Amino acid sequence: MDFNSRDLDPDPMSSDLDQSRHLATAIPGPRSVELMKRKQAAVSAGVATTLPVFAARAAGGIVEDVDGNRLIDLGSGIAVTTVGSSAPRVVEAVSEQVAAFTHTCFMVTPYEGYIAVAERLAELTPGDHEKRTALFNTGSEAVENAVKIARVATGRDAIVVFDHAYHGRTNLTMAMTAKNMPYKKGFGPFAGEVYRAPMSYPFHDAAEIDGKLAAERAIAMIEAQVGADQVAALVIEPIQGEGGFIVPAPGFLAALAEWCQTNGALFVADEVQSGFGRTGTWFAVEHEGVVPDLLVSAKGIAGGLPLAAVTGRAEIMDSVHPGGLGGTYGGNPLACAAALAVIETIESDGLLERARQIEDILVGRLRELQQSDPRIGDVRGRGAMVAAEFVDPVTGKPDGALARAVAAHAHRCGVIALTCGTWGNVIRFLPPLSISDELLDEAFTIIAQGLAQGLAGTK
Known part of the structure; x- marks a missing residue:
């Protein structure tokens, strides 16, 4: 058509x-x-x-x-x-919200829009378990908060990321990002307890390395160099963005998620670039039938307004003490109105x-x-x-x-x-x-x- x-x-x-x-x-x-x-x-x-x-x-x-x-x-x-830029529903929703109020800070005097976005994310993200969401401004900020949450929930420090990964430009997320130039050069030293494992890259892997073998290769490195009982979370883009739109071989993500479940680590899907309908499903991880413990979304979530989210299992998200998550602009009411309009547009159109x-x-x-x-x-x-x-x-x-x-x-x-x-x-x-x-x-x-x-x- x-x-x-x-x-x-x-x-x-x-x-x-x-x-x-x-x-x-x-x-x-x-x-x-x-x-x-x-x-x-x-x-x-x-x-x-x-x-x-x-x-x-x-x-x-x-x-x-x-x-x-x-x-x-x-x-x-x-x-x-x-x-699309200037999508009609987004323009209308933001115009109505800006006329009502532009900011109060959700941590001071909360508003319904933030809750409504969290409710929709609970419906749209993979898995039928009870979920909670915290809203932030950027993908980098949300990834960093996912790490904070994972460390509190597990009582562990180590974070495992992958070759070719891009997770952001803050100090911690630069440590998690693989590429030096232009993202990291000259900006160190970086945050510690971040370890890198080999990615499934079908075009560059040997022909016999399928998703299962690629996962075994990564897991062997993690267990030998980090220790399974030290890992708070594996953080991975289901389809890598800045690293080259790398789609891992079938079974790779599922095997990693299974290892996490067995060893008490969290599987964190960084869907900043691949999420919100971009890949033909709400989130790219759905293509592999994987249900992450935490999912990070941003970019396409609010039609151009700054908004990001960490959505995850209720018991994990609620493990953080009150006041431990937040930010002055996180979940700004204009961005929340835009996000709800984006969801409506994706569904209706x-x-x-x-x-x-x-x-x-x-x-x-x-x-x-x-x-x-x-x-x-x-x-x-x-x-x-x-x-x-x-x-x-x-x-x-x-x-x-x-x-x-x-x-x-x-x-x-x-x-x-x-x-x-x-x-x-x-x-x-x-x-x-x-x-x-x-x-x-x-x-x-x-x-x-x-x-x-x-x-x-x-x-």
Whole structure:
């Protein structure tokens, strides 16, 4: 079934932004060039940008810049605007809330929106056990609080993470993150009692290493180097994000969860990037039939407003003393209103099914392209979280330069494309679920053209 943004539930508050790519100027245009000069004079050089354009409006699958260029959005603000930027229900809900009150601090004078979000998360997250939720601002903050909760609940200190992982930019979550540049370089020393285990990476693992053997490899390292009775939690992204959209082999997650249950450790699913409908289910861990003890969500949860959550088994979440969790802005009422509207939009507009349709389109076209281009070493992902990994076809080594060249071509042509991966050799596709088939097809064609130009440039 073809999908057009007009297929969504009509709403008088919906944006009038034309859902088509349009280049009014070169990229960047003069207004964006002017703003970039101001940025360089006023903003820390440590805050980089992927594209040299400045947004003016965004809706559906389009971002319009200050020069009137309309770009096709394959990034969703790094998996944040899953239901589309300026989604009508989100705009309406936030507008109503901002007129009522913007903040009181839930820890001082609480409000219903926070409770309603926690109730919905209890319904939507895997497992039918009794649950509790605590709300925070960012994915990093939520991951860090999941670690705090796990340590209190188990009385243990050790946290196990995995190769290629990304968990955030705070001191603790930098320790948990694998990649040095740009996330960790120069920022140490980092928090202790964090240990790294080998990840299941089917494209780079030997053919005989299936999910079960990959889990045995990881568990052997944990038991030998950490000690099973020392582990408070395993923290893992069910599909790794910044590490390269790595989908572990079937059975890997289940085996780790079983080991945790046997040894009194907690299984923590970091669903900051993979959650909230992105992969065609509410949470990516559902694809493997795993019920985590704690689940971390953020990014797509609130349609662009800052919100994050830790949801988990009631007895674990309630093990923390009163006052031990919280934060001034955690569960801000505007963000809570947005989250409830996001959930309604996903349910009412059939966006879980739409994510699966996007997977069929992207994976199908990428694999078709792969048949004639051996530089596409691997195609992987679920739902609207799909990636192509580029390699040298002779040596098999990662080709980060090609990924950067393809992304740069896309940017010049008005397509927002993002790279990722430990070696920077992965192009990731993170379109909003509200994007039309026509925009998706056009964006992919431009990506393919960039790849063809990259081939020409090597001759």
